[in-house]
Amino acid sequence: MKKSNVKSGTKKGNWRRISHRWHRRIGVFSAILVIILAVTGVMLSHADRFDLYETTISARWLPKRYAPLPDAPIHSFITDLGYVVWLDHGLYLDEKPLDSPAPPPVGALFYNDMLVVAAADNLALFRTDGQTIDSLGPASLPGSIIKLGQTTDGTITLETDTGTFSSTDFFSWTAGQPAVRWSHESPVPPHLNTALLNAYGARGVPLHRIIADLHSGRIFGSYGPLVMDAAAIALLLLSLTGLYQWLRGKNRRKEKSRTRNISGPGTTPADLAIMADSKDSTVRK
Amino acid sequence: MINHRQMIKSICPYRIFRCGSFAILSLFLFTVALTAPLTASAEEIIEPPKAFILRAFDNDPPQPQALWLTPALQGDIVKILGHKVKRLRQRYWQKDNRTVWILEEIGKEQPITAGFIVDKGEIESVHLLIYRESRGWEIRYPYFRRQFAESQLDKDLRLDKQIDGISGATLSVHAMERMARLALLYHKAVTQPESRTP
Numbered sequence: 367m368k369k370s371n372v373k374s375g376t377k378k379g380n381w382r383r384i385s386h387r388w389h390r391r392i393g394v395f396s397a398i399l400v401i402i403l404a405v406t407g408v409m410l411s412h413a414d415r416f417d418l419y420e421t422t423i424s425a426r427w428l429p430k431r432y433a434p435l436p437d438a439p440i441h442s443f444i445t446d447l448g449y450v451v452w453l454d455h456g457l458y459l460d461e462k463p464l465d466s467p468a469p470p471p472v473g474a475l476f477y478n479d480m481l482v483v484a485a486a487d488n489l490a491l492f493r494t495d496g497q498t499i500d501s502l503g504p505a506s507l508p509g510s511i512i513k514l515g516q517t518t519d520g521t522i523t524l525e526t527d528t529g530t531f532s533s534t535d536f537f538s539w540t541a542g543q544p545a546v547r548w549s550h551e552s553p554v555p556p557h558l559n560t561a562l563l564n565a566y567g568a569r570g571v572p573l574h575r576i577i578a579d580l581h582s583g584r585i586f587g588s589y590g591p592l593v594m595d596a597a598a599i600a601l602l603l604l605s606l607t608g609l610y611q612w613l614r615g616k617n618r619r620k621e622k623s624r625t626r627n628i629s630g631p632g633t634t635p636a637d638l639a640i641m642a643d644s645k646d647s648t649v650r651k
Numbered sequence: 652m653i654n655h656r657q658m659i660k661s662i663c664p665y666r667i668f669r670c671g672s673f674a675i676l677s678l679f680l681f682t683v684a685l686t687a688p689l690t691a692s693a694e695e696i697i698e699p700p701k702a703f704i705l706r707a708f709d710n711d712p713p714q715p716q717a718l719w720l721t722p723a724l725q726g727d728i729v730k731i732l733g734h735k736v737k738r739l740r741q742r743y744w745q746k747d748n749r750t751v752w753i754l755e756e757i758g759k760e761q762p763i764t765a766g767f768i769v770d771k772g773e774i775e776s777v778h779l780l781i782y783r784e785s786r787g788w789e790i791r792y793p794y795f796r797r798q799f800a801e802s803q804l805d806k807d808l809r810l811d812k813q814i815d816g817i818s819g820a821t822l823s824v825h826a827m828e829r830m831a832r833l834a835l836l837y838h839k840a841v842t843q844p845e846s847r848t849p
Contacts, residue, residue, distance in 0.1 A: 465737055498737055498738040499740060500717065504699065505700035505701045505753055506715050506742055537714055
């Protein structure tokens with residue numbers, strides 16, 4: 367009886383089967399993502415209770431794409447104060463992190479109790495304790511910096527794409543071609559390299575940020591948020607197909623109980639099928 | 652006579668590639684591959700900062716000066732931004748009572764660079780210079796930026812004018828509003844000599 371119904375199948379029956387099949391498929395496909403969404407959502411709602419702001423996770427335990435561990439320092443310059451090293455958008459004076467993130471430097475030197483670090487479109491001035499004094503952007507520079515140096519009389523000099531300029535106060539720049547000792551890259555000694563990597567790994571990432579990025583999918587890279595969007599759409603489809611099946615099941619239960627009331631003790635299953643078909647055709651009319 | 656199931660089976664002999672889940676997964680991956688480049692953020696220079704400074708002073712800009720961010724001033728900055736500015740001094744350009752500021756503040760994830768011209772304690776104009784966020788770029792349009800004109804700072808360090816938001820750019824709008832308040836605060840600090848310390 368059931369088999370013959372499946373074969374002949376009314377439109378409603380087809381929709382129910384399709385809905386049921388896709389409900390299961392979407393459920394299986396999105397299960398893991400929906401679990402991640404639900405668990406991380408609850409954790410973020412109770413961030414204080416879970417100490418998410420205070421807890422930090424070492425960068426070593428995180429996926430490399432999320433918190434990339436550098437293989438080696440990329441740029442390093444020796445100054446009178448120590449090594450200035452650029453490591454994954456962070457500046458270090460020896461192994462001590464400096465205050466602000468920075469673009470890759472082209473030169474660094476110690477000048478008038480200040481650490482001067484030059485990048486292509488930025489000249490940053492730091493105190494010896496690592497605090498940023500000033501950060502000169504393109505509007506305050508005579509051009510895009512190629513080299514940073516110092517003259518014998520102690521004037522800061524920049525070689526830029528528009529010429530060579532000198533200054534004593536970092537406000538006014540004078541064009542000229544003085545004798546300059548330029549800052550050059552010099553590799554860090556092995557012991558400092560190890561200390562730097564330890565300092566870098568020890569920085570850690572707040573657990574709240576990791577959970578938030580897991581919730582939004584950003585932890586999986588640039589495609590992650592789209593995968594989480596897909597999970598959210600899957601949740602919506604699950605709700606719709608589930609609701610549809612529930613409504614259908616409710617109608618069927620009503621029909622069954624009504625049929626049970628109408629049919630007497632001698633009614634056969636074939637009679638019930640004929641009764642159901644005639645009811646469907648009446649509804650369609 | 653071959654029915655459609657047998658036809659599919661002959662085209663695709665492996666069961667895994669015929670199931671619905673595989674179809675959904677393929678569809679998702681295809682959509683992701685198509686739309687992913689749209690979400691990537693990139694730095695867009697709307698007006699180079701140097702060009703902005705030249706334009707602000709009709710190609711005759713004064714020498715830049717520095718405002719020292721004293722602890723008292725940092726206290727007011729925290730009230731506006733919710734955090735300290737991580738530097739000891741802020742550059743600005745001044746001619747008479749007119750000051751020009753280039754400020755940076757994070758919208759959602761990336762810093763927004765904007766220029767502010769302040770004249771006699773009220774905003775003359777606001778300019779978006781560099782935008783790095785993946786969405787919210789509507790703040791570049793003049794109809795949004797014009798709202799800041801003639802706004803002043805009240806005693807609670809808020810703008811005395813209501814700035815209408817843009818749906819989808821809420822965080823960028825808030826960042827611009829915070830920077831406008833900061834520019835007015837800085838302007839007030841430089842026009843009062845006691846705020847400046849060497």
